Amino acid sequence: DTEVTQTPKHLVMGMTNKKSLKCEQHMGHRAMYWYKQKAKKPPELMFVYSYEKLSINESVPSRFSPECPNSSLLNLHLHALQPEDSALYLCASSPGDRTWNTEAFFGQGTRLTVV
Amino acid sequence: AQTVTQSQPEMSVQEAETVTLSCTYDTSESDYYLFWYKQPPSRQMILVIRQEAYKQQNATENRFSVNFQKAAKSFSLKISDSQLGDAAMYFCAPRNSGTYKYIFGTGTRLKVLA
Numbered sequence: 001d002t003e004v005t006q007t008p009k010h011l012v013m014g015m016t017n018k019k020s021l022k023c024e025q026h027m028g029h030r031a032m033y034w035y036k037q038k039a040k041k042p043p044e045l046m047f048v049y050s051y052e053k054l055s056i057n058e059s060v061p062s063r064f065s066p067e068c069p070n071s072s073l074l075n076l077h078l079h080a081l082q083p084e085d086s087a088l089y090l091c092a093s094s095p096g097d098r099t100w101n102t103e104a105f106f107g108q109g110t111r112l113t114v115v
Numbered sequence: 116a117q118t119v120t121q122s123q124p125e126m127s128v129q130e131a132e133t134v135t136l137s138c139t140y141d142t143s144e145s146d147y148y149l150f151w152y153k154q155p156p157s158r159q160m161i162l163v164i165r166q167e168a169y170k171q172q173n174a175t176e177n178r179f180s181v182n183f184q185k186a187a188k189s190f191s192l193k194i195s196d197s198q199l200g201d202a203a204m205y206f207c208a209p210r211n212s213g214t215y216k217y218i219f220g221t222g223t224r225l226k227v228l229a
Contacts, residue, residue: 031215042206042219043160055215088158100212101148101167106160 006091006107014115015081021110023074023091031055031096032074033104034066037088049074050096081114088112117142119209121220128197129228135182136192136223138207145169146212149190151181154222155203163205166190194225202227 004025013019023032031050035043048056049068063085065077074091088111092104118141128134140149151163166174166181174181178198182191190209194201204224208217 033215040222042222044219045216048215050215090158090160092160094215096215098213100210100214101165103150103152103162103165104160104217105162106152108157108159111158 004091004093004105004107006089006110008110009108010111010113012113012115013078013081015083017081018077018079020078021076021089021091021112023076023107024072025093025105026072027093027105028071029093029095029105030071031094032068033090033092033094034074034076035090035092037090037109039087043090047076078112081112083114086112086114117144117209117211117218119207119218119220121205121207121223123223124221125224125226127226127228128194130197130199132197133193133195134197134225136194136205136207136225138190138192138220140188140190140207140209142188142209142211144211148210148212149181149183150208150210150217151179151190151192152206152208152219153201153203154206155200160206164192197227199227199229201225 034046037043047066067075088109090109091107094104120139149166152160164176178195207220
């Protein structure tokens with residue numbers, strides 16, 4: 001199983017809503033990532049978890065709150081978002097065991113629209 | 116600072132022909148890895164090929180190969196016998212040894228003409 005599964009695939013939310021994005025992998029990977037991708041742009045790193053601990057936070061606004069409940073799951077909690085937060089949110093995972101020559105495996109993303 | 120440059124926003128190639136996409140990685144690091152990803156309209160990033168900076172030999176994976184010029188910090192992706200299914204955005208994404216970060220270039224949109 002080399003899949004990273006993201007749910008939901010599409011999400012429309014109001015600026016006062018609270019919602020969560022979910023990501024799951026069963027490859028035994030210990031590093032998990034959230035990226036944000038705007039149209040026709042490259043993915044921008046948001047967060048990295050390594051062994052369930054937050055390793056990198058790229059100065060992301062607090063309205064985005066990541067959570068890694070266990071080694072297979074990664075959540076992104078959303079609250080009070082702005083329309084400019086509308087984007088494709090990609091989850092990825094990699095082995096995380098210092099095998100730096102390995103690629104990250106990506107999910108299909110959640111297309112988020114903030115209205 | 117480390118900079119990834121993909122100087123071709125868009126490229127076109129005739130089916131069955133060969134195309135080369137450029138990528139340069141300006142870094143002072145000597146131990147790093149370079150990944151080429153493809154993102155079709157389905158949105159999912161798919162690994163195309165990887166190149167290790169310490170290896171002299173260029174990576175090859177079926178119709179895809181890397182032309183690695185270490186001194187120039189250049190990692191071009193060559194696609195031979197282009198197929199309609201190759202149409203996608205292509206990103207090069209280096210990763211320094213010892214870091215979890217993959218740094219994405221700005222991407223090249225490849226169109227394949229029938």
